[in-house]
Amino acid sequence: MTDGHAGGAPTGPDDTTGPDETAGAGGTDRAGESGRAAGTGSEAPEFWEGFYRSRPQVFSGRVNPALARAARALRPGTALDLGAGEGGDTAWLAERGWTVTAVDISATALARVARRVGGFPVALERHDLAVTFPAGGFDLVSAQYLHSLDDAFPRAAILRRAASAVAPGGTLLVVGHGGLAPRGWGAPLRMPTADDVLVALALDPAAWEVERRESVERVSTGPDGAERSVPDEIVQARRR
Numbered sequence: 527m528t529d530g531h532a533g534g535a536p537t538g539p540d541d542t543t544g545p546d547e548t549a550g551a552g553g554t555d556r557a558g559e560s561g562r563a564a565g566t567g568s569e570a571p572e573f574w575e576g577f578y579r580s581r582p583q584v585f586s587g588r589v590n591p592a593l594a595r596a597a598r599a600l601r602p603g604t605a606l607d608l609g610a611g612e613g614g615d616t617a618w619l620a621e622r623g624w625t626v627t628a629v630d631i632s633a634t635a636l637a638r639v640a641r642r643v644g645g646f647p648v649a650l651e652r653h654d655l656a657v658t659f660p661a662g663g664f665d666l667v668s669a670q671y672l673h674s675l676d677d678a679f680p681r682a683a684i685l686r687r688a689a690s691a692v693a694p695g696g697t698l699l700v701v702g703h704g705g706l707a708p709r710g711w712g713a714p715l716r717m718p719t720a721d722d723v724l725v726a727l728a729l730d731p732a733a734w735e736v737e738r739r740e741s742v743e744r745v746s747t748g749p750d751g752a753e754r755s756v757p758d759e760i761v762q763a764r765r766r
């Protein structure tokens with residue numbers, strides 16, 4: 527399996543995203559135009575803006591495998607893509623009939639999502655998820671590699687909020703890097719396992735069925751172009 531995400535080789539220079547982007551057409555910017563989310567004191571908005579502006583295309587643009595596997599088994603409905611990045615998952619879902627809300631902290635990323643999805647019905651919302659969260663309930667809530675280098679990033683709290691946004695009968699899918707993040711090859715990092723995520727989520731067994739909890743190896747291409755196997759930590763649960 528090749529990488530559909532971080533570390534996937536950029537696919538070419540035809541993405542001409544420039545530094546003067548704003549949240550894409552139809553997008554909202556709830557974190558404010560300044561690039562710093564009000565009240566966080568976090569460097570995250572600047573970090574992720576810089577991350578996306580540093581290259582015209584960062585990710586491969588392919589759908590993430592666990593998301594494709596989960597969604598193929600579901601009837602299309604409403605989906606929330608948390609930390610949507612450049613929209614590989616959002617576009618894949620939209621092309622298959624899902625009505626998607628794509629959320630990211632980076633206006634540049636959201637502008638790339640807008641360009642990627644063309645005429646499909648995709649809502650773009652800019653949030654620092656540490657501060658604000660999209661309204662509503664969704665048939666599928668997906669958080670694919672929603673990580674941050676910021677030690678204060680409240681990932682567990684955001685994932686609990688994500689679970690609360692799943693409509694009855696809907697699915698929560700959380701996929702994270704285990705061990706090494708591909709772009710950070712070098713020093714090993716202690717990343718949450720699928721079991722860690724489940725502990726953090728504290729899903730009520732009466733209300734949730736855990737359908738998948740596992741670590742899956744995936745081949746990823748690193749910054750030097752070399753491939754190696756990296757673990758993905760996958761949690762999928764259905765709200766009863």
Ligand SMILES: C[S@@+](CC[C@H](N)C(=O)[O-])C[C@H]1O[C@@H](n2cnc3c(N)ncnc32)[C@H](O)[C@@H]1O
Pocket residue numbers: 530531532570574585590608609610611612614629630631632635653654655656669670671672673674
């Ligand atoms: C590693 S990337 C994953 C992108 C995409 N899900 C994928 O699989 O290719 C993490 C994404 O989360 C976003 N992100 C990080 N911190 C965030 C926050 N506090 N609020 C909203 N999005 C955030 C980043 O801008 C980035 O697009």
